[in-house]
Amino acid sequence: MSRNGCLLCAPLVAESVDEMLSQMRVAKKNGADVVELRVDYIQGFAPEMDLPRLIRGRVLPVIVTYRPKWEGGNFEGDEVFRVKALRKAISLGADFVDVELQVAAEFLECSTPERKDSSSRVVVSNHNYKMTPSLGEIGSLIARIQSIGADVVKIVTTAEKVTDVARVFHAVVHSQVSGNQVPTIALVMGPKGLISRLLAPKFGGFLTFGALGVGQESAPGQPTLLQLTQMYRVDRMDRDTKVFGIVGNPVGHSKGPIIHNAAFQEIGYNAVYVPYLVDDMREFLEVYSGSDFSGFSVTIPFKEDALRCCDEVDPIAQAIGAVNTIIRRDGKLIGYNTDCEAAISAIEDALRESRHPPEKSLAGRLFVVIGAGGAGKALAFGAKQKGARVVIANRNFERAKVLAKSVGAEAIPLEQLDSFQPESGMVLANTTSVGMHPNVQDTPICKDVLKAYSLVFDAVYTPRVTRLLREAEEAGAIAVSGLEMFIRQAIGQFEIFTGQQAPKGLMREIITQNA
Structure with a gap:
């Protein structure tokens, strides 16, 4: 049992009883x-034979x-x-039995004899x-499920936007503070609902689900058991x-949760770092405005939007x-770069x-930046x-001209880049997502x-060696991965988030191992 009272449940979706019993032992080993x-996954499920084997052979409490x-x-x-x-x-003593709200009232009434002599609890879902x-409809739904006599309330919705999850958090917390003692499971399906599963313990959820492995999920957006226990330490x-996290779209590729959660643990800081798949930056910040949500990393495509959403901005940014990077301080959002x-x-x-003489700094070099978004601005500046x-x-050539004017640079259309080579020894920096997984065969510039260029930098770090970097090395240039x-930048963010020195060696080691 976790210290917060939130159970960690592994859904078992095996097609046979033997396999399900084997999976149960793995689930116990994994926390x-x-x-x-x-049991609806079991091929040819025969309740009279299969349920006794599953329930009596259990090594953990079970929900049927x-x-x-x-x-x-x-x-x-x-x-x-x-x-x-x-x-x-129920008659066999299953710890929990899940029944759907649509049939729950009738089920609870007809199963009274079995429940009378059993310690089984009924989850109404x-x-x-x-x-x-x-929010009002969610609250009414919870109240309705409670009213029919559920031992545990379970509501599962689908996220159209990440902000949908906030309503579910709010409903669960409100249910608790209003004096209702019925445990509640409240989760949101889909990639944008992932945080409902990761933060369930913080907001008083009775249970959250973690699949045994990728491909063994029982619902869309379900993380794995090992991710919940090892990365997020639920x-x-x-x-x-x-709560800290990475705000972006896409965001699933980010290694932020791996590095920041390990660093929090290393210094004993009570925090978690989660991914937010966001559509609208301003709406997101307005909805997740409570003090629980302490800071955010910002990635593509929101770095410029983030500046406009902050109450105060560091002069460099x-x-x-x-x-x-955004930190919440005294109720205000402070932005950094x-x-x-x-x-x-x-x-x-x-x-x-490197061994490239004679210049060993950027002074005087021609520095070509691909991209005029947030990262492009940072590199150009x-x-x-x-x-x-x-x-x-x-x-977008107009955006290139605007950025060039702001930093005192020259702008060229992207299509002219393949013929742009006025001198040797230049530095190239790709700040776009071209070449990012899964489009690993893409590259922003012709190999020839x-x-x-004497050095080529690629802000993309998934994969660690992009096609651009591989071809740059083949052309004799120094290749610098976006991983570096x-x-x-993660070390800088961590120190802004915590106000403490980052465990730099650990953070570098973790990213190198997970590259």
Whole structure:
């Protein structure tokens, strides 16, 4: 049992009883407190024979779930047969039995004899596979489930936006403070609902689900058991845990949760770092405005939006025109930029360590930036500050011209980049997402042109060696991975978030191992 009272449940979706019993042992080894037996996945499920084996052979408490098609499960058949199986589970002493709200009142009434002589608790569940209702509707739904006599309330909705999850958090907390003692499971499906699963312990959820492995999920957006226990440490989370996270779109590739959560643990800081898949930056910050949400890393495409959303902005970030770090301080959002120093220091260090004479700094070099977004602004500003001559190439030429004017640079259309080689020894910095996983065969520039560059930097770090960097090395240039920029900017962010010195060695080691 975790210290916060939130159970960690592994859904078992095996197709045979033997496999499900085997999975149960794995779940226990990996830190689960309880398992959900999704018997609707078992091929040829025979309740009279299979339920005694599963329940009596359990090594963890079990939730028996026989989910019908009409509620998102696999069972297609006679409803009387299904209800009889769930009543059998109660008579055998299953720790929990899950029944759908649509049939719960009738089920609770007809199963009174079995429940009278059993310690089984009935979970009454409702799944919405289309959307997340309003706060009022969620509250009414919880009250309705409580009123019919549920031992545990379970509501599952679907996130159309990450802000939908806030309503579910609010409803659960309100249910608790209003004096209701019925435990509540409240989760939101889909990638934008992931935080509902990660932060369930903080907001008083009775249980959260973690799949045994990728491909063994019982619902969309479910993290794995090991992610919950090892990366997010949900068993150590409590109401005082500060929440930080990465805001972006896409965001699933980010290694932020790996590096920051390990660093929090290393220094004993009560915080968690989660991914937010966001559509609208301003709306997101307005909804997640409470003190629990302490700070944010900002990635593509929101670094410029973030600057406009902050109450105060650090002078360097203001000059760059982009924010990649936000901290909540005294009720205000303060914006910073750690990209600039991270990228420029990585490039200059690589030049110093190279054998390329005679210049070992950016001063006087021609520095070509691909992209005019937040990262492009940071690189252009940083290079200019170091004395480089800067050229901006961007698909949207008007944006390139605006950025060039703001930093005292030259702008060229992106399509001219393949013929742009006025001198040798140039530095190239790609700040776009071209070449990012899964489009690993893409590159922003022709290989032949790379011969004019002495160093090529790629802000993309998934994969660690992009096609651009591989071809740059083949052309004889120094290749600097975006991973190096990521490590350095993450260290800067961590120190802003915590006000403490970052465990730099650990953070570098973790990212290197997970590259």
